[in-house]
Amino acid sequence: MKNAKVESFEDLNVYQRARELTNRIYELTRGKDFTKDFGLVNQIRRASVSIMSNIAEGFERGGNVEFTQFLFIAKGSCGEVRAQTTIAYDQKYIQNVDYEKITNSCRQVSGMLSNLINYLKQSQYRGAKYKKPPHKSMADEWNEFLKQVKNEKNA
Numbered sequence: 001m002k003n004a005k006v007e008s009f010e011d012l013n014v015y016q017r018a019r020e021l022t023n024r025i026y027e028l029t030r031g032k033d034f035t036k037d038f039g040l041v042n043q044i045r046r047a048s049v050s051i052m053s054n055i056a057e058g059f060e061r062g063g064n065v066e067f068t069q070f071l072f073i074a075k076g077s078c079g080e081v082r083a084q085t086t087i088a089y090d091q092k093y094i095q096n097v098d099y100e101k102i103t104n105s106c107r108q109v110s111g112m113l114s115n116l117i118n119y120l121k122q123s124q125y126r127g128a129k130y131k132k133p134p135h136k137s138m139a140d141e142w143n144e145f146l147k148q149v150k151n152e153k154n155a
Contacts, residue, residue, distance in 0.1 A: 006142035009059035014112040018055060018074070021105045022048040025081065028102070034093040044084040050077035051109065064120045071120070075113045082106040119145050 009015050025048040028034060029041045051074045058070025082103055089099040123141055 005139060009056045014116055015055045017109050018051040021109055022052055028094055028098055031093060040084060040087060044081060047077045047080040047084060064123060068117050068120045071113050071117050075110055078106050078110045
């Protein structure tokens with residue numbers, strides 16, 4: 001992992017992957033045929049932006065319960081992007097290779113969101129807006145989570 005400390009939502013790997021997905025959606029929706037479908041372009045862009053935005057907003061709320069709620073919304077938006085990508089593919093706005101890349105990226109981000117949601121549900125730390133437990137800070141909790149993910153990848 002590039003960054004072992006989480007101090008802001010920009011440090012979250014899932015946010016970084018969601019940002020890449022959003023940028024790819026914007027790139028694809030600039031395609032000649034795609035740009036003519038104003039409704040689909042607007043909807044798929046809004047859904048991809050929603051993924052990033054809900055990760056950011058939930059993180060900034062300062063509580064794990066609220067963060068989890070916003071992550072579920074982001075996960076829903078990720079599914080929405082997948083569905084809209086299927087429409088774009090069916091209408092021949094995008095090629096199969098782009099369809100596969102976006103679909104795989106959505107599945108990756110969705111899985112990362114699920115993992116983070118599960119972690120937050122199990123965490124004893126309630127969030128920065130609550131009194132911190134004396135034994136662990138939020139940074140310690142996040143770093144523990146990052147180590148756990150890294151160890152799972154190396155296993």
